[in-house]
Amino acid sequence: MEVKVDSVRVSQGSSVVYLRILDGSGYVIPVHIGEAESNALLKEINKQRQSRPLTHDMAKNMVQAVGYRVTKIRVTDIISNTYYARIHLGRVSGAPGAPPTDEVDVDARPSDAINLAVRFGAPMYCSKKIAEAASIPPAEQLGAAAAAAAALAAGAARGGRGLESNAEIVRSVREALSSYDDPTVMYQLQKELAIKEERFEDARAFHEHIVHEMTHNRLLRMVVAMETALADGRYDEAAKLRDEYRRVITEEALHAHKSSGGGSGGAAQGKEEQR
CATH class of the missing domain: 3.10.690.10 (Bifunctional nuclease domain)
Incomplete structure (x- = not known):
């Protein structure tokens, strides 16, 4: 090619x-x-x-x-x-x-x-x-995703983050990234195995899964944007993205807790008190 x-x-x-x-x-x-x-x-x-x-x-x-x-x-x-x-x-x-x-x-x-x-x-x-095995979506597509994540972060309140050194930002961003479970890793391994076994249709399907995650997964877009900001030395932008990433993680955890019945216990307790 x-x-x-x-x-x-x-x-x-x-x-x-x-x-x-x-x-x-x-x-x-x-x-x-x-x-x-x-x-x-x-x-x-x-x-x-x-x-x-x-x-x-x-x-x-x-x-x-x-x-x-x-x-x-x-x-x-x-x-x-x-x-x-x-x-x-x-x-x-x-x-x-x-x-x-x-x-x-x-x-x-x-x-x-x-x-x-x-x-x-x-x-x-x-x-x-x-x-x-190695191709990725067009740069402008990934760039748009990263820009969207950066825009979200820029609009978020800093919450009195205070002054941080570049080293502190790098360390805290790396800590945030280390806790992220990248959904594309398994797809990439499956894709490489499919290529090795010459199952190219399967490899293309796994590749499309990776592209879908890269373009639709909000947290993954933030992770990519954080890594890019660090690599380019844009530390203030990386810190903003980190803050927004933490906020979204907290919101999703609270939503998952409520969906799993964390909020129903309070309702049951209220009914018990009324009786």
Whole structure:
């Protein structure tokens, strides 16, 4: 399946390149890469020329110097959350515009493969297995969900939270996240098992369950928004989301208590007192 670089997100301690699947679905595949590789990719995408060649610029120059060029790259596998890729190289023939010959391919990290593909203008592909296992809904859909959760939090009363250091916010948000039972975890495990057993229809069904939870589960949207805010260093927003998350948790617990008969005991006691 053909993909292209959709966006690159760089935040404290984390860099992710999103590969958009070109099948009309808009789904993207997040690939975590190193800071140096993400910076090199952004510089090339934005055409920021350097006084001296970066590592991937040098690699491109070396490939061209021996008469080859990158014809395509493939993200071939994902094992234990680690992606594998292949870079295909073809010998440049003498005639302008002629197809390359003597094609060879080499093992590579996806971050290096993507950097070279962008520099050569070569197409990028991923296996169906990876598309089934790792793709997520379009970024704008997730972004809208996170924005909605942030808006809810911004409108909530702070309740005299007082001044908190960034470290205190991080710790308290992590504590809140640790108590959350993510409903997508089991779906993800079932999806990976289905892919391993080549039950791709089942895998797609589990994937749709994950998408449904991501777009309809209010608490999950808050959790995603909190994690994103922390990753981007937006600590005040993370604290607001945490406060709203705690409020919703409390409301749901009270509602569950009343639904399970917690409120009927008081009514029964009132009747007993009247007698």
